[in-house]
Structures are given as C-alpha cells and as structure tokens.
Amino acid sequence: MSTGLTKADIEAAIDAARGRKGPQIELRDLREPGLRFRAGERSAKWSLMIRLHTGERSRIALGSWPALSINDARAAAREARRKVEEGRNPNEERRNLAREAQIRARSRKALVQMLDQYEREVLSHHRRGDQTRRALDGKEGLLRTLQARNVKEITRDEIQELLKRRAKRSPISANRQLAYAKAFFNWCVSEGVIESNPIASLRRPVPERTRERYHSVQELRDIWAAAGDLGYPFGPLCRLLIVLPMRRDELAGLLVNELTLQGDEPQWVLPSERTKRANALRVPLLPMARSIITSALGDADRLKESAYLFTTTGETPVSGFAKAKRRLDGAVEKHREEMAAKQGREVEPMLPWTIHDLRTTFNTIACERLKIDANVADRILNHVATATTSKIMRVYNRSELFEERKRALRLWEQWLEKEVVAAAVNR
CATH class of the missing domain: 1.10.150 (DNA polymerase; domain 1)
Structure with missing residues (x-):
C-alpha cells in the first residue's frame, strides 16, 4: 500500500514554489484518489478533483496547509466525495454558506x-x-x-x-x-440585508395634486413686498425667482463666474450639470434681473467674495428653504393685514402655495396676458416643448430661441414693473 504524500513532500514543494513565478506546483496523493496539494508563491492548499453528478469535472476546495493536515485533508476529501455521490455540489454549498454569512454580517x-x-x-x-x-x-x-x-x-x-x-x-x-x-x-x-421593505405600504402623508396653483396680481405684489423684508440672501433670491422663473435650486446654486453682466449681451450661462434636463442654457439678463443680481453681489461681498451669489456661509450655496418660506409666509400675512386695515376690511389669508408656483404664474400670465408664444415660454422655463402636442416637435425643436426668450423676458419685466413693483411701492 502506498504511503502517499508526506510532510517532507509538501515542505519541499512549498520551498520550490517560493519566489517562483509561473504555474503552481501540484502533488497527487496516492492514498486518496483525486486528492491534490498545490503550492504557489503565496499559497498552499488542498483540493479534490472529482466528476460531479452532472458529468463535469470539478475542483473542490478543501482547505489550506498547515491548518489542514495530511490526515485531515484525506478525511475532508472522503467527506466531499460522499456529498458528490449524494448528488450535491460542495463548492456550491460553500458559496451559499459564504453568501449567508455575508448577509448576516450586513444585517x-x-x-x-x-x-x-x-x-x-x-x-x-x-x-x-x-x-x-x-x-x-x-x-x-x-x-x-x-x-x-x-x-x-x-x-x-x-x-x-x-x-x-x-x-x-x-x-x-x-x-x-x-x-x-x-x-x-x-x-x-x-442586497439581501433585509427580507422586505418595512415601509413599502406607507402612503404619502399629504396628497399632492398636479400643479395648478398660480398667483393673482395682488398675490404677486404681496410676495414681492414681503421678500423685501427678508433681507439677503432669501429676499433677493425670491425676487429673482419672480423675474427669472427658473427652478429654485438652479438659482440658489448660481455661481458668480456664470454671470456676464457687462457688454452687449448680459447673460447667465447655466451649466448642464445643474439643470433638470442636463442641458446648458444661456439665460438673457434684462435690467430688473441685473439690478437684483448687482445688489446681491454687494451683499455677498461681506462673505469674503464667495463663489456663490446666494450664500450664508460663503462656502456653500444657500439652504434652509423651508424655514425661509415660513418667514416669507409670515411677512406676506403681515402685509395683507396692513392692507386690509388701511382699506377697513377683513384680511384674506393667502391660499397655501409653493415656490414652484411662481413658475406656473409666469407661464399663465405670459401666455394669457402678454401673448407670448407657448414654445418660447417653455424654453424660458427650460421645459422640453411641453406646449406642443407633437412628439416630433419635442424631439427636433431643439432651438435655444435666445432672442425670442430675451424679447419675452423684456415684456415680462415691463409688466412686473408696472403691475407688481410700482403697486407694491405705492401701497
């Protein structure tokens, strides 16, 4: 009967493999069919070569030397062979156990x-x-x-x-x-960390309807006047959101180096990484918008020349909008109470509204009162031609419409000056 592999054989293979690049050194054990020992530059492991019940040959990992001795390796080989004879795959079972351990660790x-x-x-x-x-x-x-x-x-x-x-x-x-x-x-x-989502069935705490809210002229006057009470940065930011009906975060994150205030074509270049549509957009800056921006730049100077036009830290864009909105609502309520007192009538509270409603308000007034083309209004809002029902138009009508938007924003500023700003000042 063959004595099979010995400790000396194994140590000699390990010594030969150290510092040697290339294929590992493999030894066969003559006492246990299929048992193999492999020595590499940094590894020394046992395995069993065997044909699975599916007919394919497979190498089943058994363990490492010297943690697994020769006798232990032979016993492990016999146990693996028994599992294969039962139609099992020890490698698959080991992988499953490893996955379960990983899941338990993650959990x-x-x-x-x-x-x-x-x-x-x-x-x-x-x-x-x-x-x-x-x-x-x-x-x-x-x-x-x-x-x-x-x-x-x-x-x-x-x-x-x-x-x-x-x-x-x-x-x-x-x-x-x-x-x-x-x-x-x-x-x-x-990821297998939990079996089910604990809040999958939770409903929204408040219902949301499609945005239909838009402001009356009087409401715009109240908001404009109230914004003047907030001070920098939220006051000028709110007014600029009325004049330039962009998305809140787009204006809140405005960088000073995105602005060109001098020359023949004052504009703000909004980079693609900060737009919802991931498209860069040139925004024409008319006198009212430039006036608000210039004033905000003067306030921002107090914050050591921050890169951001609207900021409270000098290092990050302005945040805390929920708190600022509550302050704005309080200022609006105060203005409405003062107006009601002057006119000798009961105050009418403003219906709930969101900052996004300012965009809806612009779109409504621009199209209905100022007769601005709906496609141009869409571009000002940086929408994808939502005013047109033609899918082909939505795909192919990619024109920036810069001059058309410039003319439309000039009409919008003129309307605001006459109907909102002047009335708010003279109230």
Missing part, C-alpha cells in the same frame, strides 16, 4: 453604515445624490434618529411616526423623504 450593520454604502454604490451616480443623502439622515433627515440602529430592527411604525412629525412642519418635504427612504430600503432588500 448586523448600523443604519448609518448601510447609508454610507448606499451613497457609495448608488447615490454617487445620481445628479442629486447629496441632496438625497441629506433627506435620509442629514440635519432634517427622516432617518436621522435611527442612525445607530440595526437596519433589520427598524419597523414601519417608528418610521411612520417620524414621517407624521415631519409632515406637520413640511408636508411636501415629508412626501419626498418617504420616497427616498423607500428607495433605500428597496436597495437593502436587493
């Missing part, structure tokens, strides 16, 4: 660790990934108080309670945070 991670991984693997590829992370566990994030908790232990009821509290302060923000949280927990399910 023990704190929520903040999973959010960090989510940010690296998912949010880092999103244009608004930073904003989403803040909504999840930032200063006002929905899941902030759960950061140290095990993801697997977080329940539907506790998130629902947090959502209710958030909805009392900022209903629309609560809706957005719920959507972000659902996406995160769905990702946790796909």
